[in-house]
Amino acid sequence: MSAQRQETVKRLAAPDIFARKGKAPIVCLTAYTAPMAELLDPHCDVLLVGDSVGMVVHGLPNTVGVTLEMMILHGQAVMRTARQAMVVVDMPFGSYEGAPEAAYANAARIMKETGAQAVKVESGPTVAATIDYMVKRGIPVMGHVGLRPQSVLVDGGFKAKGRSNEERNGILDEARATAAAGAFAIVVEGVAEGLAREITETIEVPTIGIGASAGCDGQILVTDDMLGLFDWTPKFVRRYADLRGEISRAVAGYADDVRNRRFPGPAEIYFAKAV
Numbered sequence: 001m002s003a004q005r006q007e008t009v010k011r012l013a014a015p016d017i018f019a020r021k022g023k024a025p026i027v028c029l030t031a032y033t034a035p036m037a038e039l040l041d042p043h044c045d046v047l048l049v050g051d052s053v054g055m056v057v058h059g060l061p062n063t064v065g066v067t068l069e070m071m072i073l074h075g076q077a078v079m080r081t082a083r084q085a086m087v088v089v090d091m092p093f094g095s096y097e098g099a100p101e102a103a104y105a106n107a108a109r110i111m112k113e114t115g116a117q118a119v120k121v122e123s124g125p126t127v128a129a130t131i132d133y134m135v136k137r138g139i140p141v142m143g144h145v146g147l148r149p150q151s152v153l154v155d156g157g158f159k160a161k162g163r164s165n166e167e168r169n170g171i172l173d174e175a176r177a178t179a180a181a182g183a184f185a186i187v188v189e190g191v192a193e194g195l196a197r198e199i200t201e202t203i204e205v206p207t208i209g210i211g212a213s214a215g216c217d218g219q220i221l222v223t224d225d226m227l228g229l230f231d232w233t234p235k236f237v238r239r240y241a242d243l244r245g246e247i248s249r250a251v252a253g254y255a256d257d258v259r260n261r262r263f264p265g266p267a268e269i270y271f272a273k274a275v
């Protein structure tokens with residue numbers, strides 16, 4: 001048996017996250033790569049392999065072009081270094097909105113090929129029945145209501161939701177249906193403050209907010225946003241670092257050293273053995 005197989009890995013799982021409702025805030029961040037997952041893991045309860053990987057890592061304009069294969073590849077990378085956080089993998093656009101049987105097959109493929117503990121789906125009006133179908137067959141599912149990035153082409157952009165009474169009630173209904181279908185947690189994205197609080201107080205499963213105020217049971221951010229890797233971030237992001245500036249300074253220093261023959265220096269080269 002390999003050393004890797006002998007090592008005991010005990011990650012948080014869906015029931016642990018579910019049980020946190022009303023107790024301690026749930027800390028979540030996105031992760032797409034092995035080295036980043038290793039850094040985030042000790043501090044987080046949930047690492048989400050979000051389909052935002054399409055925009056953040058692959059430079060796509062939105063998440064619509066993300067494939068099942070991309071999610072599996074990034075899920076495998078994160079699982080190689082996550083040790084205690086629960087790992088949730090997003091189901092990409094087109095992989096779960098049709099027949100529940102097809103959604104189940106795709107979710108099962110994600111779980112088998114990555115080893116992740118759950119999948120996440122954007123909970124549109126027709127998706128509750130699919131969540132129910134998957135949960136009853138052994139797949140822990142995280143829901144996602146409010147701003148649903150996979151619907152950006154229908155919505156005409158990334159716009160905050162729940163500002164009109166009609167939209168508010170629709171989102172509240174979706175959250176209720178998602179919870180009733182058996183989701184163990186629900187991401188609430190880009191909604192007005194009062195709505196996030198109302199959803200959180202109404203349903204029994206934990207809510208995880210992004211751009212949804214402190215009225216949720218936990219919070220998630222896109223890691224690259226909070227580390228300051230982009231020149232622009234949405235209003236709801238707090239930047240905890242300026243890695244964009246750090247990287248620019250580091251690369252400019254390297255380029256300057258190479259151009260001026262200061263790199264590599266004596267400490268950075270191999271010498272022949274004395275004979």
Ligand code: KIV
Pocket residue numbers: 030048049050051052053090144187189210220221222
């Ligand atoms: O894909 C993603 O990163 C997400 C989070 C923004 C919640 O769904």
